[in-house]
Amino acid sequence: ASGAGLVLRNVRLTEELLARLEELRASRQRLVAAQDAERRRLERNIHDGAQQQLVALAVKIRLARQLGTKDPGKANDLLEQTEREVSQALEDLRDLARGIYPPLLADQGLVAALSAQARRAPFPTEINAGDLERSSPEAEAAVYFCILEALQNVAKYSGASKATVTLAQNNGHLTFEVRDDGRGFDMTKTSYGTGLQGMADRVAALGGALAVRSSPGSGTVVAGSVPLASAARTDPGQGPRSVGTVVG
Template sequence: MAATTLLLLSFALNLTVVLNDLLIPLVAAAVPIAIGIAILRYRLYDIDLIINKTLVYGGLAAVITAVYVLVVINIGALVGGSQRLWLSLLTTAVIALAFQPLRARAQRLANRLVYGKRATPYEALSQFSEHLSETFSHEDILDRMARILAQGTGAERAEVWVRAGQRLVLASSSPPAAEPLTPLVMQNGTLPEMQRDTIVPVSHAGELLGALAVDKKRGETMNAVEQKMVTDLAGQAGLVLKNAGLNRELLARLDDLRASRQRLVTAQDEERRRIERNLHDGAQQHLIALKMKVGLAEGVAEPDSKARAILAQLKHDADEAIDNLRELARGIYPPLLASDGLGPALRAHSHRVTVPVELELEDMPRQPREVEGAIYFCCLEALQNVVKYAQASRVTLRVWLSDSTIAFRVEDDGKGFDPAAVVRSSGLQNMHDRLEALGGSIRIQSAPGKGTVVEGRLPLQA
């Protein structure tokens, strides 16, 4: 442009011919260079289609000419003039048959040269339509949508936003966001202000479900073909975003349900600890005080009196009541679990089980109370079932760490049962509820005559 301006000024000022002779070649070279930079760097003039068709048919013309010259002229000179007509007809027929495959190949090559990795915008749209007919998870199809949107428009960044209540949440982007973006609040059911080059709402059955957003590279703008492609993609994406929104809402409700169940388990354990403290500090202390008073009365009673024998029996009954109360308190929530942890509490309980218990307890750091409580009470329930129903001669209790989880396994050599034929008891249901409330799982494996295995896992707490 500068060279052109100088040339015009030289004509206007009537400068010397020598100066014009120097400027004309410079302008002649500068103008096509400037046009090429404008087209290729900034994608101006919207001539992608013209360039594409020129490459396709120009390349076809060159190939056909080269083949015709090679076959008809060069080979015709060797076979003689009488055969040239038949050779020409044969060559024309071959070229006619090969024209469509050659054109398709030339079109793909031209698309790649003009559009780069993204090919044509409508190839990208066709890819998305094909993906809709296939089976993908919602996250995968949204990732594919963002990637196809970026490739089809040559965007620096493409985003897929999904409506969640009265907020817009970034569901996917290409390239992926380095940090999660803050959800945007919608106003009166309309899209909020978004600092993006192009924003197209996505709707289904008149309901606003989200938006597609595109940021072009600096100095680039969306041409008409790309704009129409984004609009058409938004039209196809309505049902996808509808399903994605429902899926996100369902997952949110499942998270709320899991959190609610965890709160219930925590509250249950807190109530267990409260009852255990009340029994220890209340009823147990009263019984101990009563036993001491009975002992004092026994000491002052006449050695041969009936009262002394009755007081001795009362003292024995008080000892039994205290032992029973302590056993009850340990079953509600053992103090040893709170003070020393899972391993010592399980060792202490195993000594009170009537079936021989083989312990395999791996050393591990203390876990939160709800995790230790869940493992402890699940193991107790499994051991209790062995004593009541299994008719086993031995049982193995193992607790270990594995792949960021804490796991337990209770295995007996009893009579076993068919899990499919047995109604789940309240004890087994409590085990399921405890573990699932903390994001864990439980598996029960058994068969008649082959014993029973109860295995559960919980994720380790950070």
């Protein structure tokens, strides 16, 4: 009887040990996944935020160089504006490096934060938002960085003279659209790229969707939506939900 009891005790101890090992393995996997997700989040924020500002600054510096001999006064004004924006870009980069969203976005919301970015853009950018109410921090951050990425693409690739950003809240979703009047592109000949793929990943993590529409000579429209009360999904099998062709 004592032998049988010892066997049962050993079986229980073995089962407990295996259960604890499984808990440890699962905990380690969650930790690794969380660290990787945080790394990717910071990488996307730096790419979509600070990089967009630097692209705009580079465009303004080139313009100032072109104006140097033709209109020195205007060139000097542009350089002074660029100097101020460099300081702001550095501050934003410090915030992002600490994993902090832009203070203006956290304090005053999407419209204020995007309006500040629009003033720095190298082309006229109109923000249409109506009486937009605050959404969850996750939803606002996702839309903010997606719009910055879209505006960066306008500056880099489209040759557009202007862009329009539209924000709305419909059926429990925060929706956005970035429309430009640039050269457009043939969607049948363009594959996925890192920029807009990152946008698709960002909205998909919150259960949202992204669509890109374009054709040669007709400009480009980037549109997306995320649930108003978004929180990041942890299901590793949840992939990007996108409509249309996503490029970057």
